[in-house]
Amino acid sequence: MSDVFDVIVIGAGPAGENVADRAARGGLSVAVVEKELAGGECSYWACIPSKTLLRPVELAAEVSRVPGLEVAPIDTAAVLGRRDAMVSRYDDGGQVEWLDSVPVTFIRGRGRLAGVRQVRVDGARDADGPLLARHAVVLATGSVPVIPPIEGLAEAEPWTNREATGVKDVPERLVVIGGGVVACEMAQALHRLGAADTTMIVRGDGLLGRVEPFAGELVHRSLTEQGVRILLGRNAVKVERPVAGGEVTVHLDDGSRVVADEILVATGRRAAVDGLGLDTVGLSRPGPVDDSMRVTGVEGGWLYAVGDVNGRNLLTHMGKYQARVCGDVIAARARGDADTLPNMRARADDVGAPQVVFTEPQVCAVGRTEARAREEGFPVRAVEYDLGGVAGASLVAEGYRGRAKAVVDTDRRVLLGVTFAGQGVAEMLHxxxxxxxxxxxxxxxxxxxxxxxxxSEVWLRLLEAYGM
Structure with a gap:
């Protein structure tokens, strides 16, 4: 194996794979280093398995709202079996085969920076010395869950998204710390799959705090109606699990406590930079990056960072978007071609990033919320419409519940943000x-x-509500 490549990518998740693909298409030799499974978090422990677990919950809810259809009980074993198939039973052979076909050289091991354009791979290759990149090294190591500093929490061996999406035996009693996307999605999925006693402990005053308030309220109502207990404005102050694998007790700041079989922590993520060797190139973190994903402040402009690790946007599709930009621009710069084409600068991260929360009801949004638009000084008018009042909604389900909101820049008469919440609304997001x-x-x-x-006729209703 050669020790010299045009581009070396550390991390073979969706972002790393896309950088490698685009750079290779541009005629460059590429090596990808990955310590875990090629395909990354999304493929095995996040997006794919979580949505596989949520789909039966969504379908059951849909069927229950259409007269003439019988709602069958959810077969948990069958759902978990389909989850296993969707994650290739945690075997990345297919992903590695695809990388080989690009062609990209796949190297299994922990990659870390070892100096200017140098990457050392711990493990089998460690004695062979570092790899050398002629043009670029790309960091695509993703993010890891944050475990808050609550007394006894770490010692209680809490679940994160990995254990929740990879569950083999659904606990009867589950406590979830957090009120964001992962917390809401997994609380709903696991509750419907067998965690009959599910409690969410939420520090804030509502769920899904980064979207419009009505969306979180609709999800809150749905979860509560399904039997999930939601404790708002509460903080866990101490966690006890005297016996490994035994029941866990969570003490709250109001003196109450919650007892469960498992505890899931879903309180955010941080860049995965531990042991990445950033200090060898004078960095403490892999950012900031410019709009070509090049890390600023590194002499020679050879270091890039894409996806969660650069902190711009913690969404898989946005990491892949950044990666396409990055791979194309690296190839252009290596060839000495123009690097200023429209596809070679990322501009969607800040206000053009769409997001879907696959709860039941679904929540999806793009752009700014009304509150953010006002904070940023835009002249704003917002309009809302009850999705249940749209003719098509009554055909989808009896008693359809949902809402849409558009945030408008009144001077330029353009949309600053749009949010939908309701059954099946994700397909309207694009x-x-x-x-x-x-x-x-x-x-x-x-x-x-x-x-x-x-x-989708709600678009007309929103325009009518706004007026000419």
Whole structure:
């Protein structure tokens, strides 16, 4: 094996794979170093398995709202079996085979920076000396869960997203610390799959605090109706688990306590930089990066960072977006070609990043919330519409519950943000993403006619609510 490549990528998750693919398409030799499974967090422990667990919950809810259809009990064993198939039974052979076909050289081991354009791989290759990159090293190591400094929590061996999505035996009693996306999704999935006694401990005054408040309220109502207990405005102050694998007790700041079989911590993530060797190139963290994903402040401009590790956006699809930019721009710079084409600068991270929360009801949003738009000084008017009042919604389900909101820049008459909450709304998000990212004016949106009878007719209702 050669020790010299044009590009070396540390991390073979979705972002790292996409950088490698684009750089290789540009004619460069590429090595990818990965210590775990090729395909990364999303493929095995996050997006894919979590949505596989949530889909039966969603379908059961949909069927229950259509007269004439019988709701069958969820077969937990079958759901977990499908989860295993969707994650390839935690075997990355297919991913490695794809990397080989690109072609990319895949190296199994822990990669770390060892100086300018140098990467050392711990393990079998360690004695062979570092790899050398002619043009670029790309950090794509993702992120890891944050375990808050609560007395006894770490010692209690809490679940994170990995244990929750990889569950083999669903506990009867589950306590969840957190109120964000992972907390809501996994509380709902595990509750419906057998965790009959599920309690969420939420520090804030509502769920899904980064989206419009009505969305979190709808999810809160749904979870509560399903039997999940939600404790808002509470903090865990101490966790006890005297016997490994035994029951866990969570003490709250109001003097109460929750007893469960397992505890899931879903309180955020941080960049995975431990042992990455950043100090060897004068860095303490892999950022900031410019819009070509190049790390600023590194002499020679050879170091790049994509995905969660750079801190710009912790969403898989945005990491892949950054990676496409990065791979293309590295190839152009290596060839001496122009590196300023429109596809070679990332501009969607800040306000064009779409997100879907796959709870039941679904929540999806793109752009700014009303509160953020006002904080940033935009002239704002927001309009909302009850999705249940759209003709297509009554065909989807009896008693359809949902809501849509558009945040408008009144001076330029363009959308600053759009949020939907309701059954099956995720499929409407890309239209909103195009409208927000491309800054389509309201005057033009009047002529984008929604089909009847579909829920997307809410676009017309929002425009009517706003007026000409």
């Amino acid at each position: 239209a909103a993403t195009i409208a927000v990212t491309a800054e389509v004016t309201l005057d033009d949106l009047w002529h984008a006619v929604p089909a009847f009878p579909t829920i």
